[in-house]
Amino acid sequence: MTLHAFRRLLVTELRNRRNTIVVAAGAILFLHAAILILTYHSNPQADGFASIMVLNIALFALVLQVPFLHSFSAWREEWRQRAIYQLLMLPVPRVYLLLSKGISLLLETLLLSLVMLAGLWVQYELSGGLLLRAEPLTTFAWSKVLLIYNLLICAASVIFLSTMSMLLGKRAGKFSLLVTFLSFAAGLFLAIVAFANLPTEIGLTAILIVLFLFNWFLLEKKVDIR
Structure with a gap:
């Protein structure tokens, strides 16, 4: 169901x-x-x-x-x-x-x-x-599989980063657009720092998980239906 x-x-x-x-x-x-x-x-x-x-x-x-x-x-x-x-x-x-x-x-x-x-x-x-x-596009190699995985994780991370920024901005009232922009910029900066200090696949996966869990928290605890 x-x-x-x-x-x-x-x-x-x-x-x-x-x-x-x-x-x-x-x-x-x-x-x-x-x-x-x-x-x-x-x-x-x-x-x-x-x-x-x-x-x-x-x-x-x-x-x-x-x-x-x-x-x-x-x-x-x-x-x-x-x-x-x-x-x-x-x-x-x-x-x-x-x-x-x-x-x-x-x-x-x-x-x-x-x-x-x-x-x-x-x-x-x-x-x-x-x-x-x-x-290079028509021959198989595991490095290409990893590249595709990394690209998909990057795309999903950007999506959830944008969602996080919008949810945070929504709670800011009349400063919604400013908070959305600042939170996106800050999140992108922190993601780049984390990516630079972790192995590629582990870093990207960790960034995606953190963004998803934070979005889940915002949607569960910080967004109501009033």
Whole structure:
């Protein structure tokens, strides 16, 4: 019964983001089409498609802004629409609310990243293999598994750091935006310090666990339904 409730929460979160995800994915495909035209007309002898790769990097950074900004607004929208009161009164553990939003944001990031990678692969084929080196991506190595794990943990940590900042800011009343910004900056600084002093995988995992537990504490003890 509890797992069914969690699944419904997760499906609802994804459904609420469906239009934004579709629009963002469509925009990515449109921009990739423009870059494909540039790739087709570029001279590989001139700069080796370096300018094309700069455009792709800029596009990827822009793509990641969509779930990043949503990680701040996901909870704020609940308060703005006053849906938070019904949400917190649901007969489910509040950790389910935290996990459903976190996982939906992570899935949104993965979906948009896959669309971006698909576009890169089409560009690679069109350039005759000159755009980038595909061999490191198509061969298996455990180091790549660790890299993917680290990237996923980093993405989840940013999501929970944003949630923590928003929850702290919500308690600050008229100073909400200032406290949100300062708490995000302070949390990011402490996470960087911890990461610098711990082994990579252990440090990232520890940061994620601490952020998740602190968010759970805030949601359980510091957020009411008055």
